[in-house]
Amino acid sequence: MAMSKSVRYLIPLVVFAALAGLLVWGLGQDPREVPSPLIGKPVPTFSLPTLEDPNRAFTDADLRGKVSLVNVWASWCSACRAEHQSLMALSEMPGFQLIGLNWKDDAADAKQVLAISGDPYTMVGYDPDNKVGIDWGVYGAPETFVVDRQGIIRYKQIGPIDRKAWEEKLQPLLEKLNAEG
Amino acid sequence: MSPLIKTLLIAAVLLFGTAASAFTLEEFQFDSPAQEQQFRTLIGKLRCLVCQNESLAASQAELAQDLRNEVYRMMRAGKSQSEIIDYLVARYGDFVLYDPPLRPSTYVLWFGPFVIILIAGFFMLRAILNRKPGADDAISDADRERLQALLGADAAGPSATGSLPGGEPKQPT
Numbered sequence: 361m362a363m364s365k366s367v368r369y370l371i372p373l374v375v376f377a378a379l380a381g382l383l384v385w386g387l388g389q390d391p392r393e394v395p396s397p398l399i400g401k402p403v404p405t406f407s408l409p410t411l412e413d414p415n416r417a418f419t420d421a422d423l424r425g426k427v428s429l430v431n432v433w434a435s436w437c438s439a440c441r442a443e444h445q446s447l448m449a450l451s452e453m454p455g456f457q458l459i460g461l462n463w464k465d466d467a468a469d470a471k472q473v474l475a476i477s478g479d480p481y482t483m484v485g486y487d488p489d490n491k492v493g494i495d496w497g498v499y500g501a502p503e504t505f506v507v508d509r510q511g512i513i514r515y516k517q518i519g520p521i522d523r524k525a526w527e528e529k530l531q532p533l534l535e536k537l538n539a540e541g
Numbered sequence: 542m543s544p545l546i547k548t549l550l551i552a553a554v555l556l557f558g559t560a561a562s563a564f565t566l567e568e569f570q571f572d573s574p575a576q577e578q579q580f581r582t583l584i585g586k587l588r589c590l591v592c593q594n595e596s597l598a599a600s601q602a603e604l605a606q607d608l609r610n611e612v613y614r615m616m617r618a619g620k621s622q623s624e625i626i627d628y629l630v631a632r633y634g635d636f637v638l639y640d641p642p643l644r645p646s647t648y649v650l651w652f653g654p655f656v657i658i659l660i661a662g663f664f665m666l667r668a669i670l671n672r673k674p675g676a677d678d679a680i681s682d683a684d685r686e687r688l689q690a691l692l693g694a695d696a697a698g699p700s701a702t703g704s705l706p707g708g709e710p711k712q713p714t
Contacts, residue, residue, distance in 0.1 A: 394634060397633070499591060
């Protein structure tokens with residue numbers, strides 16, 4: 361071998377450094393974030409009653425024509441409560457409609473939360489039996505889907521929308537979707 | 542607290558513990574034991590997304606319960622195993638499968654270990670083939686003298702080497 365001895369002795373060190381680097385990178389990954397296969401696909405067809413009026417239907421048609429954020433939440437979900445204030449702030453912003461999907465919850469409890477802490481949603485679908493949740497691949501709350509004007513799911517935020525998620529992912533994406541027209 | 546009460550408490554904990562961890566198949570009705578077996582096999586292959594190292598069969602998470610119901614409903618509706626699996630994969634991704642499918646994105650996962658074994662085998666083979674025969678036997682004259690001096694240090698002659706394996710230093714007689 362042409363390599364000098366001193367270089368050869370460095371090989372284990374380099375291999376170790378590479379492995380350590382890989383493991384450190386792995387520590388920063390969140391295994392709970394399962395990428396959704398629905399990104400880039402149209403929203404599943406569905407029809408749900410709304411939380412406020414059981415006779416009024418909320419369907420996939422409500423997600424067309426406007427850019428939407430679909431926020432999956434429940435009254436029993438503490439992370440959703442933490443997220444609530446940012447949702448209230450988001451509801452003031454132009455350019456998209458904020459839709460709620462009340463998931464595996466009790467209507468009375470859900471309504472109480474909205475009555476006490478405010479209702480940021482344009483519309484809330486009521487899905488106590490996880491019918492639409494399964495179709496959307498929901499596996500926890502909160503989750504937020506970004507849906508474009510054509511009704512295509514463009515992004516899924518797993519966990520609460522915090523400042524980082526908003527500034528790095530959601531806001532740029534929403535601007536882009538609005539620019540797409 | 543008397544030992545008896547303690548024992549009873551432990552027994553109660555164990556009893557409830559089992560009751561809680563035993564997944565209740567009773568709520569599902571099957572036409573035949575074969576169908577029940579099929580259902581069990583299927584939910585054993587699917588991963589719960591909430592408690593990620595548990596199968597749908599083992600998990601007590603509510604989502605797992607919902608998905609078990611869904612699998613059951615689809616089975617009763619006459620859907621085949623692969624149809625049910627495709628349905629869940631379309632919604633939750635390959636992650637719901639305990640067995641990752643073979644496709645370009647998982648080639649590293651499936652073939653990586655064999656590639657590493659091949660590379661390691663190549664280097665090992667080369668190291669063995671490159672080894673010079675007798676290289677280990679070559680000692681310089683100075684080393685040989687030193688070795689003999691050490692071996693013979695506690696005795697008058699080279700015959701004393703016989704005492705070495707014993708471990709204990711031989712006392713000079």
